[in-house]
Amino acid sequence: KTLDTAKALAYYSNLPVIIVPTIASTDAPCSALSVLYTDDGIFDEYLILPSNPNIVLMDTEIIAKAPARLLASGMGDALATYFEARACEQSGALNMGGGLPTKAAMALAKLCFDTLIADGEKAMFAAQKCVCTKAVENIIEANTYLSGIGFESGGLAAAHAIHNGLTALEECHDLYHGEKVAFGTLVQLFLENAPMEEIDEVLFFCKNIGLPTSLEDLGVNSIEREKLLEVAKLACAPEETIHNMPFKVTPEKVLAAILAADNYGGY
Numbered sequence: 001k002t003l004d005t006a007k008a009l010a011y012y013s014n015l016p017v018i019i020v021p022t023i024a025s026t027d028a029p030c031s032a033l034s035v036l037y038t039d040d041g042i043f044d045e046y047l048i049l050p051s052n053p054n055i056v057l058m059d060t061e062i063i064a065k066a067p068a069r070l071l072a073s074g075m076g077d078a079l080a081t082y083f084e085a086r087a088c089e090q091s092g093a094l095n096m097g098g099g100l101p102t103k104a105a106m107a108l109a110k111l112c113f114d115t116l117i118a119d120g121e122k123a124m125f126a127a128q129k130c131v132c133t134k135a136v137e138n139i140i141e142a143n144t145y146l147s148g149i150g151f152e153s154g155g156l157a158a159a160h161a162i163h164n165g166l167t168a169l170e171e172c173h174d175l176y177h178g179e180k181v182a183f184g185t186l187v188q189l190f191l192e193n194a195p196m197e198e199i200d201e202v203l204f205f206c207k208n209i210g211l212p213t214s215l216e217d218l219g220v221n222s223i224e225r226e227k228l229l230e231v232a233k234l235a236c237a238p239e240e241t242i243h244n245m246p247f248k249v250t251p252e253k254v255l256a257a258i259l260a261a262d263n264y265g266g267y
């Protein structure tokens, strides 16, 4: 919220912006967009900025001392990057800058995912003790740089649209962006009928670093299909990135994927 506000303000004031994050909880620092929310905290729209921040400067010693949950949340946000870019590549959708994804964008997105799998758990063990290790440094790069440049150059798809739908649930308001995106990623994998092996890799990664994998984990204790259909409908709003998926997506398909992912993730 802070960084997106700073970026938007710099844009409207016609000033350069230097981002110095003290946490690595989202991929907002490097990206050339701000997410706008309504006063009630519901996703409103993406403000696409004409350029990336002038400087992004991160002191890994400071970031290692932040609550570990924030680093895990950043990994949840970064987790979606590769799968959303892959969907955009398959469908030929445009990236956040309005261009076609390059091979470089895909390579960054894949490196982002591979870094999470290689170093995510190790980084959490260190972050829980507020110390900086090589794994923490690698995860800070994955969460901030690889994911930030990866998502805007590769494009967004279902995971973030489902996150945006989830912002309508009061129960989810205490959760961080990346925590909802992590569940959105799991839902996207069910939606696109990804191989079971891949779903398991993502699921166990989330469980191992403490990211939510079910509606109960998200704080949604009673599953009312009517409410979830509203979430699915919001995720399928006409301007949403879910339509970058390589097949036609309807609220009914999204609802089914949410329920199936919840059933497996809560197991």
Ligand SMILES: [Zn+2]
Pocket (backbone or CB within 6 Å): 026, 027, 077, 160, 177, 181
């Ligand atoms: Zn995000």
